[in-house]
Amino acid sequence: MPRSNSSGDQPAVQNPVPEPELILQGAKVLNVYSGELLDWDVAVGGGKILSVGPFALEPATGAVRMNLAGKVLVPGYIEPHCHPWNIYNPLTLGAEACRLGTTTLVCDNLLFFMLMGVDRFEALMGALSDTPIKLFWFIRLVPQTPMEDEEALFSEENLKRLLRNSHVLSVGEITRWPELVRGNSKLYEMIHFARRLRKRVDGHTAGAKFENLMTIARTGVESCHESISAEEVLERLRLGMHVMLRQSSLRQDLRNLLPGIRELPHAARRVMLTTDSSTPAFQLDSGMVDGLVAIALEEGIPPIEAYRMVTLNPAVYFGVEDRIGGIAPGRDADILVLSDLRHPTPELVISRGRTTAGNGRLLEPFPALNWSRFFGEAMDFGWRAEPDYFDIRVDGVEEGGSVTFPVMRLLSTVITRLEKAEFPVREGVLDISSRQGFNLAATLNRQGRWIANGILAGFADRVEGIASTYNTATEIIVIGRRPEAMAAAVNRVLEMGGGIAAVENGRIVYELALPLGGMMSGRPMEELAKQDSALQEFLADRGFPFHDPLYTFIFLPNDFLPEVRLNRLGLMRVKTGESIYPARSLTPLRTGRA
Numbered sequence: 134m135p136r137s138n139s140s141g142d143q144p145a146v147q148n149p150v151p152e153p154e155l156i157l158q159g160a161k162v163l164n165v166y167s168g169e170l171l172d173w174d175v176a177v178g179g180g181k182i183l184s185v186g187p188f189a190l191e192p193a194t195g196a197v198r199m200n201l202a203g204k205v206l207v208p209g210y211i212e213p214h215c216h217p218w219n220i221y222n223p224l225t226l227g228a229e230a231c232r233l234g235t236t237t238l239v240c241d242n243l244l245f246f247m248l249m250g251v252d253r254f255e256a257l258m259g260a261l262s263d264t265p266i267k268l269f270w271f272i273r274l275v276p277q278t279p280m281e282d283e284e285a286l287f288s289e290e291n292l293k294r295l296l297r298n299s300h301v302l303s304v305g306e307i308t309r310w311p312e313l314v315r316g317n318s319k320l321y322e323m324i325h326f327a328r329r330l331r332k333r334v335d336g337h338t339a340g341a342k343f344e345n346l347m348t349i350a351r352t353g354v355e356s357c358h359e360s361i362s363a364e365e366v367l368e369r370l371r372l373g374m375h376v377m378l379r380q381s382s383l384r385q386d387l388r389n390l391l392p393g394i395r396e397l398p399h400a401a402r403r404v405m406l407t408t409d410s411s412t413p414a415f416q417l418d419s420g421m422v423d424g425l426v427a428i429a430l431e432e433g434i435p436p437i438e439a440y441r442m443v444t445l446n447p448a449v450y451f452g453v454e455d456r457i458g459g460i461a462p463g464r465d466a467d468i469l470v471l472s473d474l475r476h477p478t479p480e481l482v483i484s485r486g487r488t489t490a491g492n493g494r495l496l497e498p499f500p501a502l503n504w505s506r507f508f509g510e511a512m513d514f515g516w517r518a519e520p521d522y523f524d525i526r527v528d529g530v531e532e533g534g535s536v537t538f539p540v541m542r543l544l545s546t547v548i549t550r551l552e553k554a555e556f557p558v559r560e561g562v563l564d565i566s567s568r569q570g571f572n573l574a575a576t577l578n579r580q581g582r583w584i585a586n587g588i589l590a591g592f593a594d595r596v597e598g599i600a601s602t603y604n605t606a607t608e609i610i611v612i613g614r615r616p617e618a619m620a621a622a623v624n625r626v627l628e629m630g631g632g633i634a635a636v637e638n639g640r641i642v643y644e645l646a647l648p649l650g651g652m653m654s655g656r657p658m659e660e661l662a663k664q665d666s667a668l669q670e671f672l673a674d675r676g677f678p679f680h681d682p683l684y685t686f687i688f689l690p691n692d693f694l695p696e697v698r699l700n701r702l703g704l705m706r707v708k709t710g711e712s713i714y715p716a717r718s719l720t721p722l723r724t725g726r727a
Contacts, residue, residue, distance in 0.1 A: 151178040151179035151181075151183070152178055152194065152195070152196070153176040153177065153178045153183055153184075153194055153196040154177060154178045154179070154195075154196055154197065154486065155176070155177040155178070155196055155197050155199065155466075155483075155486065155488075156174060156175070156176055156177075156194075156196045156197070156198045156199065157174060157175040157176075157177070157199050157201055157206060157468070157470075158174045158198060158199065158200055158201065158202075159174075159200050159201050159202035159203075159204075160173075160201035160202070160203075160204040160205060160206045160470070161173075161204075161205050161206070162175065162185065162205075162206045162460055163205060163206065163207045163208070163437070163440060163460070163474070164459070164460065164461075165207075165208060165437070165440060165441050165444050165445040165458065165459045165460075166445070166459055166461065168437045170205070170474075172187065173185050173186050173187065174186065174187065174188055175206065175460060175468065176188070176196070177466040177468075177483070177486050178196075178486070179486065180465060180466055180485045180486035180487075181463060181464065181465060181466055181486065182460060182461060182462055182463065182464050182465070182466050182468075183462065184462055185460060185461060185462060201470055204470050204471065204472065204480070205470075205471045205472075205473055205474055206460060206468050206469065206470060206471075207440055207444065207460075207468075207469050207471060207474075207477075208440075208444040208445070208457070208458055208459050208460055208464075208467060208468065208469070209234065209235070209236030209237065209266075209444070209457070209467030209468060209469055209482070209483075209484060210234050210235040210236065210237075210421075210422035210423065210426070210443045210444065210469070211235070211236075211237040211239070211405075211422070211443060211444060211447040211448060211457065211458065212230065212235050212237065212238045212239065212407060212408060212421065212422050213239050213377055213405045213407055213447040213450065213451070214239060214241075214271075214306075214335070214358050214377050214405075214407040214409055214410075215238050215239065215240055215241065215407070215408065215409070215410040216240070216241040216243075216244075216409070216410035217238065217240045217241070217268075217410065218241075218243075218244045218245070218650075218652050218653050219410045219411070219412060219413070219683070220412070220413060220603065220645070220647060220652070220653060220654055220661055220664075220665065220683065221413060221653060221654065221658055221661055222504075222649055222653040222654070222655060223238075223240060223261055223268060224261075224264065224499050224500075224501075224502060224655075225654075225655070225656070225657060225658050225661070226238070226410070226658070227264055227265075227266050227268065227499060228495060228498075228499045228657075228658065229416065229417075229421065229658045230266060230421050230422075231265055231266050231482060231484060231489055231490055231495060231499075232482065232490040232493055232494060232495050233420055233421045233422070233423045233424075233478060233479070233490075233493070234421075234422065234423050234469045234477070234478065234479040234482055234490075235266065235421050235422045235423075236266045236267065236457075236467035236469075236482070236484040236485075237266060237267045237268075237269065237447075237457055237467070238266065238267070238268050238269070239269045239270070239271060239302060239303070239447070239451065240268055240269065240270050240271070241270075241271060241273070241305055241306075241410075242254060242270050242271065242272050242273060242295070242301075242305065243273045243276070243277065243305070243605065244605065244607070244650065244652050245257055245507075245650075246272075246273065246286070246295075247276060247280070247286065247607055248508065248607060248650040248652070249507055249508070250286070251291045251294060251295065253506075253507050254295070254507075255294075255295070255298060256506070256507065257507050258270060258298060258300040258301075259300070260502060260506075260507075261502070262300060263500075264499060264500065265484050265485065265487065265489045265497075265499060266484050266485075266489075267457070267465075267467075267485075268300070269300055269301070269302045269451070269453075270298075270300050270301050270302065271301070271302060271303040271304065271305035271306070271335055272292065272295045272296055272301050272303070272304055272305055273287075273304075273305045273306075274287065274292060274304060274305070274307060274319075274320055274323050275287055275307070275308070275309050275312075275320075276605070276606075277308055277605045277606075277691045277692065277693060278604075278605055278606035278690045278691050278692055278698075278700050278701075279692055279700055279701060279702055280606075280701075281701065289319065289322065289323065292323055293323075293326055296323075296326060296327050296330055296332055297330065301332065302332060302333060302451040302452070302453065303327070303332050303333035303334060303335050303451065304323065304324060304327045304332065304333070304334045304335060305335055306335050306336060306337035306358070307320065307334075307335075307336055307337055307354065308337045308691075308693040309692070309693055310336065310337060310338050310341055310345070310349055310354075310693075311345075313348065313349050313352050313354070314345050314348050314349065320352075321352060324352055324353040324354070325353065327353075328353055331452060332452075333355055333356065333450060333451055333452070334353050334354050334355050334356075335354075335355070335356050335357075335358075336349060336354035336355070336356055336357040336359075336374070337357065337358070337359055337693075338354070338357045338359055338369070339359040339361075339694075340695075343368055346368060346369065346372055347372060350372040350373060350374060354374070355373075355374060355375060355450075356374055356375040356376065356377060356405075356450065357369050357374055357376060357377070358376070358377035358378075358379050358407055358409060359379075360376055360378070360379075360386070360390060361384065361386050361389075361390075362389065362390070363389065363390055363392060363393030364393075366378070366390055366393050366394070367393055367397075370397075370400050370403060374403075375403045375404070375405065375446075375450050376403065376404055376405070377404075377405045377406070377407045378390045378391065378394075378404060378405070378406050378407070378442075379407050379408075379409045380406070380407075380408060380419075380424070380425055380428060381407075381408055381409040381410070381411045381415070382411035382412045382414075382415030382416070382419075382680070382681050382684075383409070383411070383546065383547070383681055383684050384409075387406070387425065387428050387429070387432075388428060388432055391428070391429060391432040391433075391434060392432065392433075394434065395432065395433050395434055398435075398438070401434070401438040401441070401442065402441070402446060403446070404442050404446060405442055405443070405446050405447045405450065406422065406425040406426070406429065406442045406443050407425070408421055408422065408424075408425065412665050412681055412683050412684075413658055413661040413662040413664075413665045414662040414663075414665040414666045414669070415681070416658070416662070417658060417659060417662040418662075420478065422443050423477045423478040423479070424478075425442075425443065426439050426440065426442075426443055426477035427476075427477050427478075429442065430474075430475060430477070436474040436475070439477075440474070440477075444457075444458045444459065445458040445459055446458075465485060465486075466483060466484075466485065466486035467483065467484050467485070468483040469481070469482055469483070470482075470483075478493070480492060504649050504655065508649055508650050514579065514580070514581070514627040514630075515723060515724055516580070516581040516627070516721040516722060516723050516724060517620075517624050517627065517721065517722045517723075517724055518577065518581070518611075518619075518620040518623040518624055518627075518721070518722075519620055519721075519722060520616035520617045520619070520620045521616065522575070522577070522584055522616075522620065522719065523573050523575055523584075523586065523611070523613075523616040523619050523620070524562045524563075524586075524616065525538070525562065525563040525573070525586050525587075525588070526561055526562055526563075527558050527561060527562065527563050528561070530558040530561075531558075532558070532559065532560065533557070533558075533559075534557070534558050535555050535556060535557050535558060536555070536556060536558055536563060537553050537554070537555050538553065538554060538555075538556055538563060538588060538714075539551060539552070539553055539587075539588075539697070539704060539713050539714060540552045540553065540554045540571065540587075540588045540589070540590050541574070541587055541588065541589050541590065541697050541698075541699070541704070542589075542590040542591045543589065543590070543591035543592055543679070543685065544591070545679055546679040546680060546681050546682070546684045546685055547684050547685065547687075547688040547694055548694060548695055548696075549694075549695065549696050549697050549698070550695070550696050550697075551696050551697045551706065551713075552590065554568070554571070554588070554590070556568060556571075556588075563588075565588065565614065566614070569594060570590055570591075570594050571588055571589070571590050571594065572588070572589045572590075572592050572593075572594060572596065572612050572613055572614055573586070573587075573588060573589075573612070573613060573614070573616065573619065574586075574587045574588065574589035574592075574610075574611070574612045574689075574699060575587065575610075575611050575612075575619075575699065576604075576606065576608050576609070576610055576689070576690050576699040576700055576701070576716075577608060577609040577610075577611060577623065578608055578609070578701070578719075579602070579607065579608055579609060579651070581719055581721030582718065582719060582721075583701060583716050583717065583718050583719055584716060584717060584719055585699045585700060585701065585702070585703045585704065585714075585715075585716035586699075586703075586704075586714065586716075586717075587699050587704045587714060589612060591678065592612055592676075592677060592685070593612075593672045593673075593675040593676040593677035593682075594614070594675075594676045595614070595675040595676050596612060596613050596614065596635065596672070596675045596676075597613050597614055597615045597618035597619075597635075597636060597637045597638075598611065598612075598613035598614075598615060598616075598617075598618030598619035598620070598621060598622040598635065598636045598637075599611070599612055599613060599619075599622055599633070599634070599635040599636075599643075599672075600612075600619065600622035600623040600625070600626045600633070600634055600635075601626065601632075601633040601634075601686045602626050602631040602632060602633075602647060602651030602652070603631075603632070603633060603647055603651065603652055603683065603686050603687070604686050604687055604688075604689060604690055605687055605688070605690070605691060606690035606691070606700055606701075607650070607651065607652070608690065608700075608701070609623060609626065610686050610689050610690070610699075611623050613636075617639075618636040618637065618639075619636075621636040621639070622634045622635055622636045625641055625644060626651075629644065629646045629647075629648070630646070630648045630651070631646070631647045631648055631649075631650065631651025631652070632644060632645050632646040632647040632648070632651070633645045633647070633668065633686070635671065642671070643667065643668060643671045645664050645668065665683065668682060668683070669681070669682060692705070692707055692710075693707065694707065695707055695708075696708070697713070700716075701716055702715070702716060703715040703716040
């Protein structure tokens with residue numbers, strides 16, 4: 134007979150605790166809740182931490198016992214803000230994260246949602262929910278570049294559906310923060326909806342002055358990862374925000390930001406650390422969250438606080454501290470074995486209760502994914518570019534005359550300034566060939582329907598033609614000195630089904646295939662790092678003065694960074710939305726393919 138409860142009329146609930154499968158013995162355990170190092174054993178079973186403390190199990194147990202005398206156990210690291218489409222994909226990024234101790238990624242949905250739509254993106258979240266590490270998501274409310282079907286795709290219906298999904302933890306960074314200041318009703322409604330669901334609201338407040346920050350905080354934005362000075366960190370903390378301190382290939386700010394936290398120890402509980410998804414070469418060289426902890430320790434952050442910034446703090450922020458962020462009963466068994474607290478790169482990684490990596494190597498590969506289920510088959514664009522697409526025609530100027538034309542100048546990898554320069558006109562077309570330091574540039578619709586032409590200064594001015602489908606407008610960026618080479622580069626990325634290609638003297642001199650939506654590769658991180666480095670070297674040899682040229686491609690069409698951009702509106706002034714030189718329609722040459 135089954136036992137009944139004390140009232141005698143209901144069966145007793147059976148003990149749901151599974152048998153221990155793994156016992157970690159002899160190590161010191163970092164308790165992020167109390168701030169102590171404890172001589173504890175840890176029992177793991179069913180992917181969960183079953184018990185902690187100085188205990189002895191009966192000899193009959195079938196658990197594997199691991200003697201870790203002299204080692205330290207810390208919770209698995211949490212990356213609170215990543216973009217898993219930086220030519221790698223969520224699986225290749227996840228594998229790299231796992232081997233270095235990151236057991237949870239909070240991921241940006243932007244490119245997946247734009248390329249897949251709501252149904253396939255939700256299916257993707259489900260398909261990725263069973264990897265060796267956990268992938269959660271943040272949901273963008275707006276794209277980073279004006280889209281033709283923006284209102285339909287980013288409708289309130291679609292966004293509310295995604296926010297209800299259990300894999301989603303927050304509204305993603307709201308890059309159009311001036312819209313919050315101006316009182317955009319749709320953004321307000323979506324923020325309030327997310328907060329009613331107890332989901333967080335992540336901000337992107339780059340360049341916002343204190344009075345604007347107050348308005349942004351008042352709308353419900355709860356965090357920001359864009360601080361570039363200790364004063365900006367302090368401003369956000371004083372307004373009740375959480376801050377994510379960034380160290381990325383684009384910006385290495387962490388060492389400059391940490392002294393402010395060191396001097397205000399009580400503020401550390403509202404601080405997280407993020408890589409903001411660096412490029413493959415940087416990530417392979419600098420590590421992931423383990424590298425951030427190493428920097429924090431070098432900068433004098435007390436070890437307990439440094440580890441909290443990448444474990445308990447993000448878990449509390451996202452409201453998942455009942456599952457992750459600490460070594461305690463009932464939490465997911467995400468545990469790292471360290472030689473000591475001064476060395477945050479783990480010797481052993483336990484994720485979801487399984488030993489997944491040791492000494493920097495995965496012990497078993499991540500599962501494969503049928504990407505065609507989500508992106509469709511390899512893209513067949515069915516058209517070809519012609520050299521005259523890149524002509525900037527000038528009316529009313531006599532042959533041999535000249536014209537003053539607006540120019541985008543790169544001040545850094547991503548920041549632009551509007552200038553004007555004089556160019557000669559030959560056969561009705563602006564001619565840059567006699568002017569050093571300038572490139573023709575264009576954003577070209579993937580379907581060949583329109584093109585936005587411009588002139589770019591401060592790029593690699595000895596590039597004949599380079600084209601890329603890798604950008605957050607999901608269009609084609611093309612830059613170069615010779616229209617024939619530019620057209621050939623575009624046609625090569627079309628043939629590849631997406632990617633980056635450069636042409637010189639009529640031949641391909643660099644290419645990187647990105648068959649997953651034109652944005653990502655399925656190749657391993659180490660291989661992508663080599664191709665990333667090769668691109669940097671190729672462009673540096675041709676005059677690119679900055680680092681990480683991938684970010685120039687990413688951001689050239691975006692509408693939230695100063696000062697001018699090239700997108701479907703044409704050459705646009707960001708602050709006003711004014712089109713300085715409008716885009717034009719095209720009738721592309723069709724290849725006859727479906």
